[in-house]
Amino acid sequence: MVVKNTLSGILFDIRRYSVHDGPGIRTTVFLKGCPLNCWWCHNPEGKSPQIEIFQRENRCIRCGACLEVCEAGAIIQHNDSFETNRAICTLCGACVEECYADARELVGKRMTVAEVLAEIERDRPFFQQSGGGVTFSGGEPLFQPTFLGALLKACRSQGIHTAVDTCGYAPWEILDRLRQDVDLFLYDLKLIDEERHHWFTGVSNRIILENLRHLSALGHNIFVRFPIIPYINDDDQNLHLMTEFLLSLPQKLPLDILPYHASALHKYNGLGVEYRLKDTPLPEQERLNEVKDFFEKAGLLVRIGG
Ligand code: SF4
Ligand code: SF4
Known part of the structure; x- marks a missing residue:
């Protein structure tokens, strides 16, 4: 079936053959624009909604x-x-x-739903062989909710597995409208303390935590992703709060620990934006193992990587 949806949005990348954005081999579509301003963001070109x-x-x-x-x-x-x-x-x-x-x-490039779907469709043989599909990422994909909703529906109509990689910062009404067309949420949790979250991302995390609780209560398929950044969120206090929060959810959700990497420095330079973490070291394997053990002992299902 040919999809002729002329609704358009702004993307900054379509990456093929990804094996870290959900199950199987995936095509990851990066939508531009994000309401957060995380200090460690590795896709700074996704922050602005503009080209x-x-x-x-x-x-x-x-x-x-x-x-x-x-x-x-x-x-x-x-x-x-x-x-x-x-x-x-x-x-x-x-x-x-x-x-x-x-x-x-x-x-950044403006594309219609039909154009994006045509790009995704090219990878269908890989999806079929590997149990993969499409992942919408960013930026924050919920930042273009109408465009994202149309993309999700178009993929679903073609039988393509859909994942949304989100920070969860959006009114519940938006998530509620889109969620039926999402097979998997990759849901980022960074810091549980509201004040610290605000300092390092520019926004409160209240809505993020509430939305995750709602999605969990509705039985959605969710992988929680924890980007671990030395000196920012790898302390024992945050780990305790994360554990407490995750164990309080209606479902026991799998947790992926994503080690911080500093590969985005050249992107900040290219955009003329200051990178505030240039002196931050990479997390040591020993600390990653300790964090994994900590969560596992609390009864969570944990992986390093995603
Ligand atoms: S720098 Fe000048 S030429 Fe280049 S895109 Fe901007 S206005 Fe156009
Ligand atoms: S001066 Fe540098 S950036 Fe400008 S056109 Fe020449 S090579 Fe490109």
């Missing part, structure tokens, strides 16, 4: 072609570097077209 200019400084050959072509006057030369004044950049893309060195890129 953005991305610069790869290491590829720039200092030819100055971008400066010449920018009618908005948004490119400024400082000694040896060509910087973008994002406040006046109109995102016309002329500099990207002109840059032979591939040092400039527009991150």
Whole structure:
């Protein structure tokens, strides 16, 4: 059946053959825009709901072609570097077209539901062989609820397994509307203490915890994901609170521990955004094992990785 849905949204990536975003081999669709501002975010290009200019400084050959072509006057030369004044950049893309060195890129693309579905459909043989499907991630996919809802329905109509990787920060009415078309939620929990959550993500976690409780009470298939970041949420107090909260839910949910990695530094540089965790070490295997043991002793089903 051909789906002709012309509703559109903004994506920043479609990644194929993922084995960490749910069961089997998956195609992960990354939607742009997120209401949180987590210090450790490894997809900073997903935070803004808008299309953005991305610069790869290491590829720039200092030819100055971008400066010449920018009618908005948004490119400024400082000694040896060509910087973008994002406040006046109109995102016309002329500099990207002109840059032979591939040092400039527009991150984000508007696509219709039918176009995204056509991309997902290409991977159907892998889904069938592996028990995989599509995972909607971000950014925060619930940030474009109408678009996400249409994508979920379109996938469901084609018999494709659907997962939503979410931070859970959305009005319950949105989740309630979408949940029937979601086979699996990958639900991030970062910090249980509200004040600390607010400090490190920019928002309260009340709605996140309540939504998880509602989904659990309704019997949904959920994997909880705990991104573990040294000195931010790997302390005993947070582990105790996490355990207490998870054991209080109507279902016993599996827990995936996702070790922090610092691979996003180049993305922050490319977007001209400060990365606040550049001195944060990677979690040590010994600590990861301790955390896993801690949760297991409390009766939770735990994996390292996802
Ligand atoms: S066009 Fe590309 S390579 Fe040339 S100065 Fe601009 S960013 Fe650098
Ligand atoms: S996208 Fe257009 S306005 Fe923005 S820096 Fe490039 S040429 Fe200038």
